[in-house]
Amino acid sequence: xxxxxxxxxxxxxxxxxxxxxxxxxxxxxxxxxxxxxxxxxxxxxxxxxxxxxxxxxxxxxxxxxxxxxxxxxxxxxxxxxxxxxxxxxxxxxxxxxxxxxxxxxxxxxxxxxxxxxxxxxxxxxxxxxxxxxxxxxxxxxxxxxxx
Amino acid sequence: xxxxxxxxxxxxxxxxxxxxxxxxxxxxxxxxxxxxxxxxxxxxxxxxxxxxxxxxxxxxxxxxxxxxxxxxxxxxxxxxxxxxxxxxxxxxxxxxxxxxxxxxxxxxxxxxxxxxxxxxxxxxxxxxxxxxxxxxxxxxxx
Numbered sequence: 001x002x003x004x005x006x007x008x009x010x011x012x013x014x015x016x017x018x019x020x021x022x023x024x025x026x027x028x029x030x031x032x033x034x035x036x037x038x039x040x041x042x043x044x045x046x047x048x049x050x051x052x053x054x055x056x057x058x059x060x061x062x063x064x065x066x067x068x069x070x071x072x073x074x075x076x077x078x079x080x081x082x083x084x085x086x087x088x089x090x091x092x093x094x095x096x097x098x099x100x101x102x103x104x105x106x107x108x109x110x111x112x113x114x115x116x117x118x119x120x121x122x123x124x125x126x127x128x129x130x131x132x133x134x135x136x137x138x139x140x141x142x143x144x145x146x147x
Numbered sequence: 148x149x150x151x152x153x154x155x156x157x158x159x160x161x162x163x164x165x166x167x168x169x170x171x172x173x174x175x176x177x178x179x180x181x182x183x184x185x186x187x188x189x190x191x192x193x194x195x196x197x198x199x200x201x202x203x204x205x206x207x208x209x210x211x212x213x214x215x216x217x218x219x220x221x222x223x224x225x226x227x228x229x230x231x232x233x234x235x236x237x238x239x240x241x242x243x244x245x246x247x248x249x250x251x252x253x254x255x256x257x258x259x260x261x262x263x264x265x266x267x268x269x270x271x272x273x274x275x276x277x278x279x280x281x282x283x284x285x286x287x288x289x
Contacts, residue, residue: 027267030267031267031270031271034267034268034270034271035267035270035271035274052266052267052268052271055267056267109251112251112255113251113254113255113258113270114258116255116256116258116259116262117258117259117262117265118262119259120259120260120262121259123255123259125175125178125179125182125183125198126182128179128182128183128252128255129179129182129183132183132184
């Protein structure tokens with residue numbers, strides 16, 4: 001679906017090389033739960049999500065955020081076949097996890113915002129545009145096997 | 148949806164810092180919008196949209212000034228943006244989906260320029276505030 005140019009791929013891979021998945025993972029999932037509190041509906045088993053500081057400091061949130069971003073890292077190695085890469089995860093999110101694909105779009109935009117926080121000036125409008133393509137492609141791939 | 152006291156405090160105090168870079172923030176926000184979401188350019192066939200263009204800078208300033216008006220009247224955003232709301236409803240008629248896109252690009256601009264201020268709590272407050280502004284601007288659409 002998304003056609004990644006050589007420039008897109010370069011922007012995505014070079015920025016990703018500088019990302020600390022440990023930090024970014026917790027930050028990304030945490031902010032999703034803080035900014036869009038209704039997304040907490042999927043995480044009843046995570047313990048305290050009662051305040052922004054509880055959420056951002058919650059070790060289960062951090063661990064799960066790392067899991068999610070690690071998966072994204074795999075996708076970055078396969079930008080030309082996101083649907084293939086995420087086929088099984090798509091089925092999982094539909095059949096077992098019952099996640100509305102709208103949540104993938106929300107998470108993608110939170111990730112873009114976190115990258116802006118972490119990289120500042122380096123996260124230029126051009127780099128952002130490549131990353132928006134990336135997160136849109138991932139969201140689409142994750143929703144591709146819904147039925 | 149209305150802003151809590153805490154959220155208002157966060158917005159107002161950050162705005163003091165933000166307003167010193169208002170013009171460049173506006174320009175950068177629009178650049179991000181047009182690059183990430185090329186379809187938004189359809190509203191500006193009459194503009195030179197090259198980075199650095201005078202029209203882009205002027206329009207960016209306009210947009211951020213309006214956000215500033217909303218901040219200054221954060222307890223009565225509806226009243227403060229009433230004329231702008233009518234403009235968008237009857238003249239500009241920008242499809243409502245685009246307010247989310249512009250809001251996101253403004254957030255990214257703020258995040259990149261004020262990383263230490265843009266905590267999770269601030270992120271939430273700004274997202275909500277811009278959502279309220281967007282609602283006000285589309286409330287007269289039909």
